[in-house]
Amino acid sequence: MPVAVHARPPRPLPASLKRKLISQATCEPASTRASITQLPTTALTSIFLSAALENPCRTYIDPTLLSKQSKTTILSLSHVDPLWRAISLNIPELWLHLLISELDADVNEAEYPLYRRKEWLRELFRRSDPLSIDVGGSGYNYLPRDPELVGLELENLHRIRTYRVSLDERGWETLSSCLDESAEVLESVSLAFKPSVFKAPSRFDPGESLAPVPQLPKSIFHGFAPRLSKLSLRGCLPSSGDFSSPLLSNLKSLTVSQVSGPGVPTADRWISYLSTMPRLEHLALEDGAVALRRKQKRNSNPGPVTSAASLQSLCTLTLEGRVEAVGSILARLAFPDQCALSIKCCDVEEGEGAVDVVLRTFSRGFEGVATGEDAVRLLSLKADHGIMQVSDGTRNRRLEVLMTNSHAEPQSIPLWQTLLSRLLVSIPLTIASFTTLEVLLPFIPQALTKSLAGACQLERLKEQHTVGMSPSLSNSNHDSSFITKSDSLSALSPLPILPALHTLHFSSLDAFAGVKWDAVRGFLKWRALGWRAIRLVQAPMSGYGLLRDVEETFEALNVSIIYVH
Incomplete structure (x- = not known):
């Protein structure tokens, strides 16, 4: 067994002895201490780089403060002694870091005006040579x-x-x-x-202020x-000669936007230019980048294909402009179906051939990935009297159509309804594959009702102030004979049978009051009778919550409710 041994605790040193030891340590000759010259150059180089370039381990630090701290550290290390300075001057990474922070600094945020920093910047360029x-x-x-x-x-x-x-x-x-x-x-x-000075177009002469677009020299x-490999131009253009020169043949990304006036390429010229850039992976022509031909008429097809461009490496394509110009490019541009496509057309009118080209190209992008891993899982349909938007919830596949003023007014058959009907008919595989539908329409068109008959995987329906999305309780008939008819269009709802549907999302609490609540309650009861009950309802967050009778209805139908923002 262990035996306890009596031990005395150590006694503290006398104060006089402690003072003596401290005085001996402070009076130690410098020759006995290690010199910084004993560190190898490689070690000092690593110390400098770590101290100056590594960010502190913090969750967030102001970039301006971080830049000042880095500058102070670099300059302090380079002024310790002649050896440290000689080593630091031979580390171009230090001075490149300092140069980049100086160049990125705002003129107003810089410590000194440019005329006082010019020689210092030249010195930083020299010390950081030959780094990129x-x-x-x-x-x-x-x-x-x-x-x-x-x-x-x-x-x-x-x-x-x-x-x-x-x-x-x-x-x-x-x-x-x-x-x-x-x-x-x-x-x-x-x-x-x-x-520096923007001149708005004249009301009486719109072409008065259309100056030529600034172009880079030849x-x-x-x-x-x-x-x-990447060229992005906003408000300017290359010279027409450089567009087709070998200089731009290796481009992988091209963006041109915010241009107007003489000098903007037409669709024909763009096709000619793009045919010399076969390696393009990202292409964006936005905000006036495609001009119309002077004699191009409205309500006409893009015309016979006189020339074409093939971009088989293209991953993203963004086009924005008049529907005639956009349709003319899409008619002659070949790219993979998997390409992420964002199209925005304006001045769309009834009977235009160009809009058919746009719809056909966009639907081809949807259908091309419908059976693969990149299939569209969310379909968003939004429209108003003057606009229609169709997307997958991201910018990967997005179509926006802006009607002319004459079609923005209420009509018996709105133009957006006609265009949406054409699009829905051409994407049957997409409708059969998506799991979430987001609807923001003035009303539910018949074409959408027919198309949803094939939405066999639709699990989540998001209703956003759409008239006619929910059934009318006055048409309800909860007898058992209805269950046998559950494979056809319901008499209770404008919606067809959606076998996988289990979640409803409402954007407003108005759906749980008055006539709208009667419609929703009838729809929930009808789904329960057909053995395809709704299991989850998502409602917007509110300080008051839902009424007691609404909650009791959900409890009776075994429906859970989640409040979301």
Whole structure:
């Protein structure tokens, strides 16, 4: 067995002895302490990089404060002693980090105006050589860039890998004069031209203020930018010669938007340009990027295919503009069915051939993935008198059609109903595969009712202020003979039998009061009689909740309710 042994606790040192030991430690000669010169250069380099470039382990820190801390750390380490300074000056990564933070800083947020920082920036360019530079990599600085800063940056064009800036007239002039050198490492260019003074079109002469679109000079980068793969232009265009030159043949991403006036390519020219860019994966032509031919008439088909472009690597396609222009491009552009498609057409009228091309292309995108892993699981249908939207709930597949003013007025058969009917007939596989339906329509058209007869996998129905979505209780007939008719269209509801439906989502508490609640209650009872009962109802969050009789009805029918935002 263990034996307990009496032990005395250690006695503290006398105060006099403690003072003596402390004085000996402080008076120790410097020669006995380790010198920083004993650390190898590689170790000091790693210490510098870790101290200056690694972000602190915090959930959030203000980027401006982080940039100032990093700058202070780098400069402090480089001024400890001559050895540390010599080592730090030979680490270009340190100074590149400092240079990027200086270039990305707003002119108003910078500690000193540009004329006081210019020589310091030149020194940072020299110390960070030969590393590649990303200008504006953190996002657009929506203030126009200083023309002097643009010129200073483009003096090092051979080192720039990403260039993303916003420019006014002075900055654009400087940029145009500095693009005559080759760009060996340039991969991405994003330019946004924003004039300092915007002149609205005249009420009496709309064409008065349509100045030509700013264009980049011919043969930019001396015709040599072998790594250029992304080009984004907002409010400006390349020269017509560069569009079809080998310079842009390697592009994988092209975005052109916010352009108007003379110089904007027509659909024919775009097809000609795109035929020289077979590697494109992302294409966006938005906000006026496609002009109409002068003699192109309304209510006409896009015409015979005189030329075509094939983009078999295309992953995303975004088109926006007049329906004639968009339809003309889609009629002559070949791309995979799996391509994410976002189309926005305006000035749509009854009987136009171009809108048929748009609907056919959009439905082909839906049907092309209906039987695969990327099948549409959510179908959103929204419409009003002047607009129709169909999407999968994301931007991957989205169609927006804007009618002309004449069709925005209420009519006996609205144009949106006609267009939606055409689309629904052409996507039977999609209707058979989606599991969630979101409806925001003025009323339920007959074409939708017929199409939903094939929605065998629909599990969740989201009703958003749609008239006629729920049945009328006055037509209800809860006898047992109705159960035998449950495979046909119901006399209780405008909706067909939906065998997988188990959840209803309502966007307003109005559905649980008055006549609307009578309709919903009748629908729930009818589903329970047909052995396809609704199990879950989602209602918007409210401080008052539902009335007691509503809750009792849900309890009697074994329906759970969830409040959602």
